[in-house]
Amino acid sequence: MTKDFSHQSSETTTKLYVRTNTNRISLPANGKRTIVVAGLSNTERKLDNTQMQALEDAVNDLNSLNLEAVSLKFEKRTEKQHEESNNKNSTVLILRDARNINDFREGEFAIASFSKNGNPGSPITITPNNTELNTPEFFFKGIFLHELGHTFGIVHSDFDTRTSCGLNTTDGSRNRVIEHIPGTSTDTSDTNSIMAACATDIGVFSLTSQDKTAIRRIFQRAEF
Numbered sequence: 132m133t134k135d136f137s138h139q140s141s142e143t144t145t146k147l148y149v150r151t152n153t154n155r156i157s158l159p160a161n162g163k164r165t166i167v168v169a170g171l172s173n174t175e176r177k178l179d180n181t182q183m184q185a186l187e188d189a190v191n192d193l194n195s196l197n198l199e200a201v202s203l204k205f206e207k208r209t210e211k212q213h214e215e216s217n218n219k220n221s222t223v224l225i226l227r228d229a230r231n232i233n234d235f236r237e238g239e240f241a242i243a244s245f246s247k248n249g250n251p252g253s254p255i256t257i258t259p260n261n262t263e264l265n266t267p268e269f270f271f272k273g274i275f276l277h278e279l280g281h282t283f284g285i286v287h288s289d290f291d292t293r294t295s296c297g298l299n300t301t302d303g304s305r306n307r308v309i310e311h312i313p314g315t316s317t318d319t320s321d322t323n324s325i326m327a328a329c330a331t332d333i334g335v336f337s338l339t340s341q342d343k344t345a346i347r348r349i350f351q352r353a354e355f
């Protein structure tokens with residue numbers, strides 16, 4: 132697919148949420164930090180087979196970017212394995228949300244935690260009704276790529292408006308300390324990104340070229 136650069140100024144923003152340096156994922160001076168992306172595989176809060184495959188595919192997409200200082204590792208984990216693991220600080224656990232379906236807003240598919248204290252955010256919880264619907268794998272992959280973006284510290288690309296949700300209200304990111312990721316544009320209502328607030332609602336299910344630039348940049352050792 133060819134990108135039309137004549138409209139670049141109004142496309143593709145991605146912003147990185149960083150309150151302080153400790154909100155960014157810490158990178159090693161040499162080599163790659165391993166971040167485990169673990170789908171829960173037992174109990175009633177486990178991912179179903181479609182979701183688990185989508186999560187693995189999302190991790191593969193991210194690793195295919197050849198990130199300089201991070202390598203992602205997909206795992207299936209039982210609760211016990213997670214409890215006993217010694218790499219929790221470098222793990223994003225993905226599991227089904229414990230709340231009742233009536234407690235979710237319409238169109239709310241998942242909730243992520245932002246990166247904190249130099250570590251990726253965890254967990255990502257996924258709305259329970261998705262497991263009962265006949266939702267295709269590519270849809271879940273889009274959801275996971277978006278939520279993983281949050282766990283890496285990235286805020287919504289359209290945070291000032293949430294245009295992708297049909298809204299014209301900020302999501303509050305304006306009140307946070309955020310830094311522009313070099314190599315991406317600066318439009319804060321941009322929807323050409325997996326990080327658009329309602330990306331899957333507008334048909335964005337995979338990483339755009341600007342998303343790739345952004346993710347490569349935040350996992351590169353050079354500071355910004």
Ligand SMILES: [Zn+2]
Pocket residue numbers: 277281287327328
């Ligand atoms: Zn989001």
